[in-house]
Amino acid sequence: MENLIEKLxxxxxxxxxxxxxxxxxxxxxxxxxxxxxLNRYLEFCMKRLGKGYLEFLADSYNLIVNETLKEQxxxxxxxxxxxxxxxxxxxxxxxxxxxxxxxxxGLAITSYFxxxxxxxxxxxxxxxxxxxxxxxxxxxxxxxxxxxxxxSRSSYNSFLGVDISPTSIELTxxxxxxxxxGESRDYELxxxxxxxxxxxxxxxxxxxxxxxEHVEQPSLFLEKIASLSKKDSFIFITTCINTPAIDHLAxxxxxxxxxxxxxxxxxxxxxxxxxPYDKMNVDETMDKRLPLLVAFVLKVx
Numbered sequence: 001m002e003n004l005i006e007k008l009x010x011x012x013x014x015x016x017x018x019x020x021x022x023x024x025x026x027x028x029x030x031x032x033x034x035x036x037x038l039n040r041y042l043e044f045c046m047k048r049l050g051k052g053y054l055e056f057l058a059d060s061y062n063l064i065v066n067e068t069l070k071e072q073x074x075x076x077x078x079x080x081x082x083x084x085x086x087x088x089x090x091x092x093x094x095x096x097x098x099x100x101x102x103x104x105x106g107l108a109i110t111s112y113f114x115x116x117x118x119x120x121x122x123x124x125x126x127x128x129x130x131x132x133x134x135x136x137x138x139x140x141x142x143x144x145x146x147x148x149x150x151x152s153r154s155s156y157n158s159f160l161g162v163d164i165s166p167t168s169i170e171l172t173x174x175x176x177x178x179x180x181x182g183e184s185r186d187y188e189l190x191x192x193x194x195x196x197x198x199x200x201x202x203x204x205x206x207x208x209x210x211x212x213e214h215v216e217q218p219s220l221f222l223e224k225i226a227s228l229s230k231k232d233s234f235i236f237i238t239t240c241i242n243t244p245a246i247d248h249l250a251x252x253x254x255x256x257x258x259x260x261x262x263x264x265x266x267x268x269x270x271x272x273x274x275x276p277y278d279k280m281n282v283d284e285t286m287d288k289r290l291p292l293l294v295a296f297v298l299k300v301x
Contacts, residue, residue: 004039005030005035005038005042008042008057008058008109011054011057011058026112026114026115027113030112038112041112042057044180045057047178048174048178056105057105057106059102060103060104061105061106061109061110062106063102063106064103064106064107064109067246068245071245071248072244076289081248081251082244082246083247083249084216084249085249092247093165093247094164095165097167100168101167101171104143104167104168104171105143107142107210108143108145115275115278116278116291116293120209120273123273123295124146124209124238125153127234127271128153128154129155129234131155132154132155132234133155134203135201135205136150136151137199137205137228138150138161138206139163139206139208139225140162140194140208141161141169142163142168142171142172142209142210143171144175145175146207146209147159147172147176147187147207148175148176151176151181152183154205156204156205157185157186158187158188160187160189161187161190162189162190162194162197163190163192164191164192164193166191169189169190172189173189194224195217195220195224199228202228202229202233203228203229204230204233204234205233205235205236206225208237209237210238210240212258213243213245213248213252214247214248215249215250218250219264222261222262222264225267226265226267226300234297235267235297235299235300236296236297237295237298238293238295239252240252240292241253241258241291242286242289242291242292243292254286255292258294262296267299267300267301268298268300270296270298270299272296272297274293274294276290276292277291277292
């Protein structure tokens with residue numbers, strides 16, 4: 001098997017030498033399943049993007065690295081995110097096809113190399129019901145990896161993805177059609193604002209990864225999720241605390257704040273994971289106001 005991972009790391013480091021040690025260590029820590037999955041994803045990128053794909057992916061990854069550093073510095077100085085409204089970021093990010101493609105490909109790669117992202121993804125793998133059937137709804141599929149893996153591993157009969165970004169829907173469509181992790185099944189993708197979208201009935205699984213921090217009114221998203229859920233629906237939501245990014249609008253400062261939002265929307269936490277900053281525990285991460293990633297399995301109260 002051609003070592004596309006090593007080639008990608010070399011390309012990233014050629015453009016950003018400060019990532020050399022980090023990426024070598026991150027690659028060494030990947031288990032056999034991670035290595036196989038990442039190599040499959042890179043094979044997909046090679047076929048989809050064609051000549052120059054490694055340079056494009058390296059630029060995409062380094063975009064995430066550089067943007068993250070810039071926004072973290074801003075946050076530490078000002079104790080707030082740079083933007084707070086969708087209108088401020090929509091044309092910069094979601095409706096900017098060139099930027100959004102790099103943003104999505106870059107995020108997909110961080111899901112393998114960044115420990116915090118890997119732990120969240122591993123938690124999803126652990127809690128995803130494998131024998132439940134019905135309709136699976138994902139709000140904000142982004143690059144499409146989560147939906148593709150759920151489609152390959154779970155027993156849900158049909159899948160619906162809704163995203164405000166045309167680029168994200170396009171990337172998800174490409175990934176699902178490529179059958180990267182197995183044969184794609186019955187699915188539909190919709191370009192829409194989740195709050196404005198019309199949905200029929202209720203859903204047996206509702207997934208929303210890395211979306212809640214991107215919206216102006218998180219409570220409205222949670223209330224709509226509760227209204228579309230059954231009593232036994234699998235509800236999986238991830239978000240973050242003190243984690244700046246160019247398009248992060250809702251600043252959550254504590255786990256309790258997020259849980260209160262859930263409770264007010266009629267949702268209850270069944271299971272959760274808190275992923276602190278690298279080489280720190282949760283308390284240290286919170287004291288220093290560094291990024292804390294969180295994921296929750298919820299149910300309707």
